[in-house]
Amino acid sequence: MLFDLDGTLFKTESLLVTVQRRVFETLREEGLYTEPEPPIERLLGSLGMLLDHIWLRVMPDGSTEARQRANELLLQYELEELEAGVGELYEWVPETLRTLKERGIRLFVASNGLESYVKEVPRLRGIGDLFEGFYSAGEYETATKAELVRLLLEKHGIRSAWMIGDRSSDVDAGLRNGLFVVGCDYAGFRKEGELDGSGAVIREFPELLTLLDAAAEA
CATH class of the missing domain: 1.10.150 (DNA polymerase; domain 1)
Structure with missing residues (x-):
């Protein structure tokens, strides 16, 4: 993921x-x-x-x-x-990520942000150890999220994955790389239609576990 x-x-x-x-x-x-x-x-x-x-x-x-x-x-x-302790994760993010990792899911971060920000937020909020890698436009100088995701997949030899995000750039990155896209509809500052094309949309982070269970049964 x-x-x-x-x-x-x-x-x-x-x-x-x-x-x-x-x-x-x-x-x-x-x-x-x-x-x-x-x-x-x-x-x-x-x-x-x-x-x-x-x-x-x-x-x-x-x-x-x-x-x-x-x-x-x-x-x-x-x-x-x-x-200084300012800034927080969404509710149930640490618990859900730990459950995913315990189930054997490989976890990565892919963001258009700067390298140190993308690495320090997870570290300082206690979830850095759950991820196998942190990919940022700042570090890899990619022009699009799709390019960043392609690079990540190639580097780790990943053939099947889920892209999880809240913006159209995440949906585009997932679709262009043949991934299942999960749109996150809880941030509150997306545009109308921004998550169009997602394979599923969640309104709370733990819903990822429900989707995973459903995918396993399919």
């Missing part, structure tokens, strides 16, 4: 509200962006995109320098806040 991170395992808004405020306070102090702070919904609605595309959407009126600095600050403040 290949898991997206934000909006799938990690309740990103529990971290980003604080982080975005700090990012724009610093940009303002440094004179790089003087407009009002954008609504947090714009950032949350951009999750799943590559970072360069996120900042173009969040502050289209910002300079290239401001967006590059925002990238640096985002990672710095995310890691600081995570270390």
Whole structure:
């Protein structure tokens, strides 16, 4: 099973509200962006995109320098806040992942985020040891989620897998690589129709176990 991170395992808004405020306070102090702070919904609605595309959407009126600095600050403040205990996993994520691993399922993370963020969130929230690998666009410099997933599958010789995520990029990545796609409909900031094409949609994380049982009986 290949898991997206934000909006799938990690309740990103529990971290980003604080982080975005700090990012724009610093940009303002440094004179790089003087407009009002954008609504947090714009950032949350951009999750799943590559970072360069996120900042173009969040502050289209910002300079290239401001967006590059925002990238640096985002990672710095995310890691600081995570270390301080800010940010939480969705309910039942640790328990469900442990059950899956006990059943012999190989677990991976595949995210369009930065390398250190994608590795540190699971580690700092106590689930890092459950995963066989962490794949990020930041580390592998992939242009799409589909490309990242293809690389993961090839590297580990995986022929059959599930892609689990909350964004259209996850659905696309799964379908383009011939995987069964499970759409996660509990994050609250997806667009209408974003999970179209999923083989199944769950509204609570433990429903994965029910799907697995049903697949085993089929």
